[in-house]
Amino acid sequence: MLVTFLALIVVIVVGTAYFLLNWNKDVVSPIVVINPGGVKTAIVVYQPGLSSAPKDNSYDFANGLASAGWRVEITTASPEAPSDLANDSLLVIAFPIYGSAPGAAAIRYIDRLGNLQGIHAVIIDVPASENIMRQKVEAKNGTVIETLVADGKTNIRQAGSQIAP
Numbered sequence: 001m002l003v004t005f006l007a008l009i010v011v012i013v014v015g016t017a018y019f020l021l022n023w024n025k026d027v028v029s030p031i032v033v034i035n036p037g038g039v040k041t042a043i044v045v046y047q048p049g050l051s052s053a054p055k056d057n058s059y060d061f062a063n064g065l066a067s068a069g070w071r072v073e074i075t076t077a078s079p080e081a082p083s084d085l086a087n088d089s090l091l092v093i094a095f096p097i098y099g100s101a102p103g104a105a106a107i108r109y110i111d112r113l114g115n116l117q118g119i120h121a122v123i124i125d126v127p128a129s130e131n132i133m134r135q136k137v138e139a140k141n142g143t144v145i146e147t148l149v150a151d152g153k154t155n156i157r158q159a160g161s162q163i164a165p
Contacts, residue, residue: 025105026076026077026078026079026105026108027047027048027076027077027078027105028076028078028079028080029075029076029078030075031073031074031075031081031082032073032074032075033071033072033073033074034062034063034065034066034071034072034073034074035065035066035069035070035071035072036071037071038065038066038069038070038071038072038165039069039070039071039165040069040070040071040089040090040165041070041071041072041073041087041088041089041090042062042065042070042071042072042073042088042089042090042091042092042163043072043073043074043075043082043085043088043090043091043092044058044061044062044065044072044073044074044075044092044093044094045058045074045075045076045077045081045091045092045093045094045106045109046058046074046076046077046093046094046095046106046124047076047077047094047095047096047102047103047105047106047109048076048096049095049096049103050096051096053096053150054094054095054096054103054124054150055094057094057124057148057150057156058074058092058094058124059074060156060157060160061092061094061122061124061148061156061157061159061160062074062092062160063157063160064156064157064158064159064160064161064162064163065090065092065160065161065163067157067160067161068160068161068162068163068164068165069165070090070163070165073088076105077093077095077103077105077106077108077109078105078109079112081109083109083112083113083114084114085113085116085119086117088119089119089120089165090119090120090121090122090163091116091119091120091121091122091137091142092121092122092123092124093106093109093110093121093122093123093124093133093137094106094123094124094125094150095124095125095133097125101132102125102132102133102136106133107132107133107136110133110136110137110140111136113140114140115140115141116137116140116141116142116143117141118141118142118143119142119143120142120143120144120145121137121142121143121144121145122144122145122146122147122148122163123137123144123146123147123148124147124148124150124156125147125148125149125150134147145163146159146163
């Protein structure tokens with residue numbers, strides 16, 4: 001019984017350490033361009049989470065935008081992600097939720113941005129964190145035009161296709 005208890009403690013400690021080390025780290029990825037001939041450019045930035053939901057939602061939305069005529073650049077929230085959005089017409093940010101707050105890498109990305117000069121923004125999240133990220137984007141002079149709840153009921157791709165270029 002003692003061996004089982006000690007094994008359980010080791011599993012809990014290792015699992016907790018893995019979670020704490022990975023949940024908010026910056027993940028650098030290349031910029032993927034979808035529909036390079038699009039009329040206007042959107043940048044989609046996501047923070048990978050413990051599940052694939054932020055990435056899946058980002059690509060769904062990006063593909064919806066591309067089908068509506070947008071040129072879409074998609075990448076992860078990291079120091080390597082573009083911070084000069086002067087040539088972009090839309091910023092889309094998606095992130096995991098940890099403790100009712102947006103992932104720290106997504107917040108760090110928004111904090112690195114300069115004045116967004118009214119650029120339109122779409123936030124893909126769950127309701128618990130909507131106001132936090134909205135305030136961050138608006139503090140950078142961005143204009144949040146839509147918040148999508150990634151709850152499995154919202155058709156994220158369709159929402160992307162309904163944003164006019």
